[in-house]
Amino acid sequence: xxxxxxxxxxxxxxxxxxxxxxELLSAMFVFALLVILIFNFALELDVKTRNTVTAGVLxxxxxxxxxxxxxxxxxxxxxxxxxxxxxxxPVDRSAIYFGKMFGNLVFMLLVxxxxxxxxSLLYNTDxxxxxxxGVVFLGSLGYVAVGTLLATMTVQTRTRDVLLPILLFPLTxxxxxxxxxxSMGFLQGLEIxxxxxxLNLLIVYDTVFIAVAFMVFDFxxxx
Amino acid sequence: xxxxxxxVKRFGLxxxxxxxxxxxxxxxxxxxxxxxxAGKTTFLRILATLSKPSLGEVSIAGFALPAQAAAVRRxxxxxxHLPLLxxxxxxxxxxRFYGRLYGLxxxxxxxxxxxxxxxxxxxxxxxxxxxxxxxxxxxAIGRAVLHDPEVILFxxxxxxxxxxxxxxxxxxxxxxxxxxxxxxxxxxxxxxxSELASRFDVLSNGVIVASAQRAQLxxxxxLAFYRxxxxxxxxxxxxxxxxxxxxxxxxx
Numbered sequence: 001x002x003x004x005x006x007x008x009x010x011x012x013x014x015x016x017x018x019x020x021x022x023e024l025l026s027a028m029f030v031f032a033l034l035v036i037l038i039f040n041f042a043l044e045l046d047v048k049t050r051n052t053v054t055a056g057v058l059x060x061x062x063x064x065x066x067x068x069x070x071x072x073x074x075x076x077x078x079x080x081x082x083x084x085x086x087x088x089x090p091v092d093r094s095a096i097y098f099g100k101m102f103g104n105l106v107f108m109l110l111v112x113x114x115x116x117x118x119x120s121l122l123y124n125t126d127x128x129x130x131x132x133x134g135v136v137f138l139g140s141l142g143y144v145a146v147g148t149l150l151a152t153m154t155v156q157t158r159t160r161d162v163l164l165p166i167l168l169f170p171l172t173x174x175x176x177x178x179x180x181x182x183s184m185g186f187l188q189g190l191e192i193x194x195x196x197x198x199l200n201l202l203i204v205y206d207t208v209f210i211a212v213a214f215m216v217f218d219f220x221x222x223x
Numbered sequence: 224x225x226x227x228x229x230x231v232k233r234f235g236l237x238x239x240x241x242x243x244x245x246x247x248x249x250x251x252x253x254x255x256x257x258x259x260x261a262g263k264t265t266f267l268r269i270l271a272t273l274s275k276p277s278l279g280e281v282s283i284a285g286f287a288l289p290a291q292a293a294a295v296r297r298x299x300x301x302x303x304h305l306p307l308l309x310x311x312x313x314x315x316x317x318x319r320f321y322g323r324l325y326g327l328x329x330x331x332x333x334x335x336x337x338x339x340x341x342x343x344x345x346x347x348x349x350x351x352x353x354x355x356x357x358x359x360x361x362x363a364i365g366r367a368v369l370h371d372p373e374v375i376l377f378x379x380x381x382x383x384x385x386x387x388x389x390x391x392x393x394x395x396x397x398x399x400x401x402x403x404x405x406x407x408x409x410x411x412x413x414x415x416x417s418e419l420a421s422r423f424d425v426l427s428n429g430v431i432v433a434s435a436q437r438a439q440l441x442x443x444x445x446l447a448f449y450r451x452x453x454x455x456x457x458x459x460x461x462x463x464x465x466x467x468x469x470x471x472x473x474x475x
Contacts, residue, residue, distance in 0.1 A: 002326055005326065006324050009320055009324055012320075013320045016316060017309055080305060088272070088273070088296055088299070088301055088307075089324035090324075222275070
């Protein structure tokens with residue numbers, strides 16, 4: 001009960017702070033929009049190209065915007081010493097991890113919820129399929145699970161803005177490949193049997209990395 | 224209330240604390256003085272459960288660290304020179320957040336009490352980022368005492384405050400101490416410490432080198448007591464870099 005209460009307290013605090021400042025969401029959203037527009041000019045997204053590159057373009061956009069949000073989310077805790085305030089509380093420290101992780105997931109899903117309709121309108125592509133949206137959720141979950149853990153580590157360094165992507169992108173390659181392949185499968189209308197291996201990989205990745213983060217977070221926040 | 228035996232803290236090959244012994248009785252207000260780099264903040268971080276000892280024994284309220292850190296945290300309030308507050312939340316929201324983490328009941332009533340204690344009840348709905356440094360530090364004390372801890376640790380709470388803000392902070396500190404709480408505070412401001420603390424310990428080179436009750440020292444003897452204690456422990460470095468001031472602001 002204490003665990004859940006602490007987790008929800010951290011999520012509610014992050015949402016309330018962001019609702020007021022809108023620093024994190026607006027930065028992520030503007031960045032995501034710019035990336036989509038740049039890809040449009042770079043790849044000349046005609047109908048034929050669109051079918052093959054949409055999944056890749058969207059996931060590159062989500063991950064770049066996501067890394068911005070992860071950095072900012074943990075920097076808020078570090079810059080005013082608030083991480084110490086969290087660590088002083090008599091709660092399981094993994095509750096703090098889950099609170100931050102779910103908060104980051106909400107921010108990432110909010111940006112995706114805005115970017116997807118815009119992409120859909122701009123490029124006349126139907127992205128609103130249950131299967132595709134499920135992949136977006138699973139991929140984002142895996143990304144923020146690893147990202148929150150790594151951001152907690154890198155935020156303690158002077159080069160945190162550079163260090164997070166350098167550590168995060170190699171570690172999230174499996175989740176990105178699986179997300180792109182599964183997304184592409186749904187968007188191209190492939191049979192579920194063809195997509196299932198990628199979905200399984202996503203589920204296993206999410207489970208393993210959430211479990212790893214749960215086990216090691218206490219050590220990560222030690223000095 | 225606090226018992227520390229042969230405490231050693233190493234960072235790599237460098238020992239910051241070197242066999243430190245320290246005892247505080249319940250209800251005491253102990254000021255820890257010492258030059259820059261003496262290990263004051265490291266020592267307080269260990270007491271606060273934010274850092275683990277390399278060697279030695281530490282217990283607070285009968286609970287050993289680091290094994291029973293969660294039980295200690297429940298009984299501990301900590302104020303540092305950083306406020307540990309969220310600028311985009313109001314004073315009330317900040318306290319509500321920490322109250323939830325501590326699992327407090329009757330939270331509305333407790334938040335109102337604490338805000339009145341630190342003189343910020345009228346500003347409870349204002350964002351913390353609009354507060355002056357002194358107001359943030361008073362709210363930080365409110366955060367630290369919200370769960371009514373038995374032990375409160377202050378790590379140089381006057382840092383960066385002007386004279387008026389320091390005076391207001393001192394009033395809050397006196398009220399907290401008057402409630403019979405055990406207080407350990409590090410500070411560079413001898414004049415303020417001399418008015419607040421009941422005991423003075425000097426930390427130098429990672430050990431407590433001298434200790435005196437306030438009743439044993441006249442107010443004008445505190446600086447001489449401090450200087451003598453540090454110089455005896457640093458015979459080759461009598462410059463006392465970072466020594467506390469007799470009054471006023473911190474040294475640069």
